[in-house]
Amino acid sequence: MNVSVITIGDEILYGQTVDTNSAWIGEQCSLLGLNVIKVVSIGDDEAEIKHTLQELLKVCEIVFITGGLGPTNDDLTKKTLASFFESGWKTDEQVLKDIEERFKNRRASMLQSNIDQANIPDNAKAVRNLYGTAPGMWFELNGKVVISMPGVPHEMKQMMQNSIFPQIKKKYKLPLILHRYILTAGVGESIIAEKLIDFEKTLPAHIRLAYLPGIAKVKLRLTARGNDFDSMDKELQQLTKNLDKLLHKHIYGYNEDTLEGSVLKLFKEKKLKLAVAESCTGGQVAGTLVSVAGSSAYFEGGIIAYNNEVKKNLLDVKSDTLEKYGAVSEETVIEMVKGVCKKFNADIGLAVSGIAGPKGGTPEKPVGTVWIAFGKTDNIQTKKLSLPGNRKLNILGTTLISLNELRKYVSTQIG
CATH class of the missing domain: 3.40.980.10 (MoaB/Mog-like domain)
Structure with a gap:
């Protein structure tokens, strides 16, 4: 119709x-x-x-x-x-x-x-x-x-x-249509499509796969059309399991799940406490985390260290580190993680520092350069981002990528 x-x-x-x-x-x-x-x-x-x-x-x-x-x-x-x-x-x-x-x-x-x-x-x-x-x-x-x-x-x-x-x-008598959404982050649409070439060849005629890309995320939609709800539902469940085997490390949830919700679930399961230190995102990481009901079970707090003096005074980032490497550097975000974990007595810290734009970039560190650090103080991992967007998109992209890196770290590094 x-x-x-x-x-x-x-x-x-x-x-x-x-x-x-x-x-x-x-x-x-x-x-x-x-x-x-x-x-x-x-x-x-x-x-x-x-x-x-x-x-x-x-x-x-x-x-x-x-x-x-x-x-x-x-x-x-x-x-x-x-x-x-x-x-x-x-x-x-x-x-x-x-x-x-x-x-x-x-x-x-x-x-x-x-x-x-x-x-x-x-x-x-x-x-x-x-x-x-x-x-x-x-x-x-x-x-x-x-x-x-x-x-x-x-x-x-x-x-x-x-x-x-x-x-x-x-x-009206409407046709029966079932949808299943598989939610991924941290990998592009083209890379996922490459991984799923053989999978798509096996799909029956009444089931289709669609790619719905967004900022730092790709939503996959399986759609089945037919007349028998039970058989269609079983088919979609099996196909979802097959996709999980192919894309497991990139999948953060299904259907109505959210990235921040998956972080909440992981931290609660593993009984961990989190604190965040933000510069270029200006609190958006913390705001996204606490937008989920129940976040107080694991989120201890955060510091928006936009100014270098705040980084030094509240997060114990060394003056030598800032002078030698700059605020947007791997060395600085590592110290930010250590400082925020100490400040809030948290098990795991997450820190971001970058150049959101539109100004502030240099040939060595252009607009869109972001450093992320995350982990326990004795096992901190880092990631450098080179984002192509405007200020708003760079902040949003940094937020989502940070949460996804945190999710992967907790799910793979913490027993």
Whole structure:
């Protein structure tokens, strides 16, 4: 079944808002067996909305629309859809009740524009909004379905998960599609593909392998299509085991796992304590680690040693080391690990120091040069990075690579 997504808003076209809605909708649709064939972003323009919708309904059974349902004059979607479907207006009493309750809980007064949000086209079914005041709308015409939702991501997602997807599953007989994700880090897409040449040749026709590269990571997706859930699930489980044998040292998790989550799991299993010392990442390594619930079980703390004086005073990095080798050097990060372990009485330390950019590089140490050190004080390992990105990407890349090196160290070096 073919579906399409329209995201509406001048702010998207101007680059002021990043469209994350269509990516999320596309991913969720694929899990349901819905085939997304087009994603279109358009401005708040009545004629363009009507034209785009008309064209998509020629090739799709369902069109999802996000954006333009707010109470202000530039939110044109509801009025445009009423005109497109040649409908009058009705007040949805449940929506009005929801709005009144929300303002009562806020102890705020309702404006007429808020009350008017309960008015929807009379040939549409309202989709309740549990987090906002703009309801979604479900239209049907000549066997086709058009679903309009707010552009606010968390409002749209709860509508899709709680109401819209269940209705779609009830209305249509959807194909059975199963996905399994194998998550890797520290190795490039082309290298993985080379390792999996023979593996891909053995895949049956109803199972496909996709490569989804990201910064310092590659996600592999196995997708099976068929009619028998149990047999498909068993096939994917076996293929996942086969991939694990081929890529074991690069795999940090599966499906919804995260790199920081895998670090947490390892440290808890081995009953280790961690401390970090950061320079160029400015706390992002520590922030990523503690974003996982339960991190207090192993994470002792960290020091952002951006200035050399901080490195010397708080981490006991020697002045001679900094003068002879510089802040961005193997020698410095080794001393940072020793210092942070001592400061926090941690079993293992992680340290990073580098040149994130856009300035600060030299011919010997260009922008993107980063040194990482990690390990116990009597077994410290290091890694030099030469990153090609801008400042933001260099910081993110350093963070992810650091966590992956830490993960590999703990899993292989610690009994």
